Amino acid sequence: MNKIAYYPGCSGQGTSEEYDRSSRAICKALGIDLVDIPDWSCCGSTPAHTVNHVLSAALSARNLALVEGMGLDTVTTPCPSCLTNLRTAAHKMENPEFRAKVNALLDVPCTKTIEAQSVLQILTENVDMTLIKSRVVKPLTGIKIACYYGCIMNRPPELMRFDHHENPMAMDNIMTALGAEVVPYPLKVECCGASFGIARGDIVARLSGKLLDAGRRLGADAFVTACPLCQMNLDMRQGQINDALHENFKIPVFYYTQLLGYALGLDRADLGFEKLCVDPRLALGRIKQPAQAS
């Protein structure tokens, strides 16, 4: 496969370091050639687009211009928030007037249209599921999983153009291929409370609490997510949610890349299970050991 520029996003160096690490590891294992964008900068995340759309696009466009400078036309990122910003900037800059306003803020102009895709999309559309199945050495047999996509991986559909906006299946299909039992989780695209964890923790407790409750009612042993913010709200804030709602949730929340890497038998050091706040051992313990060949 051709080389794809890789944009880790700021949280990949901090609160979601295990997502970055495991994304790189599975891409390498499945033959996807990622090339880091040299000296990438922040996309501005939610705060930038709530202040001004040209500013927000410029923060993303600096990175798109760097991809252009690498001679590549596609960039991939694990983070849906980065993805939305990169895609929105590229889309809006198809309008020459808007592109001129953005370029006026940049040292190096962005002149080409760069395609941004999530790592999940690259995996779904560029890797044959039979290849993934054939590479499984530790099937996830015995574990029940709720796949939670978060709100903006697939929405709005005209912009994201990947999977289904109400009932996405990309992670469900991967987890099923790995041998896990996927529960029919109805809140796949409901919002977890997004970036309000710090300013309005009460909102996150209510929205994320609802997500955890639905997973528990379906008997899920664990969640998988594809978003650093969703993972943080559901996992790191699970104790706060318990306090606020008088609950006792204790459900591990994995990145889908961690369980994919586990099933492919990748080095545990690349998967970062030790970074998870809710102890994942009980859930991992449900996975039945493959029968020894006699």
Add this chain to the structure above:
Amino acid sequence: MQIFDLATADLDFIAEVEARSHQNVKNCYQCGNCTAGCPYNFAYDYSVSQIMRLIQTGQKEAVLKSRSLWLCGSCQSCTTRCPNNIDVATIMDVCRHMAREQGYATERNVKLFSDAFLHSVEKHGRAYELGLMTEYMTRSGRVFTDVDLAPTVLMRGKLPFKPHPIQGREQVTRIFERFRKGGINE
């Protein structure tokens, strides 16, 4: 029920929202789909469809002073489910831009968090999570925000103590400087 005297409609406000969002707010026929799907509705003072109606009737003050603008999580449910293809989330975003420019911030801590995040990006080129938390706590006076998480976060090394400054951080700083000088409304 609130009754609007249409003679009080601020027509310039309607035109500005439409121009900046590239949306036609007249297309909203108040079906309520946006409100039905909005996960934040419980925390709003006006529901999304009420905000749309307030814009249609030119109630500038009510819109720009509403808490809802600051509590929208940009989850895109309203935009995705609008039967008339109105990009409602962008309209919420644009109204928040206008509220900010005109000095309204009815959810002060939400604004302070955004500001702290962007200061961090302007200074380092990338978001520095520990630094922006410190700035947020200082400015908001909420010095105990998330301290309960400290042991977990520190034990797992989830928050690096130092920023990751990039070589091009001055380029990023210049993006912000040019933006402030440019008077850009979009």
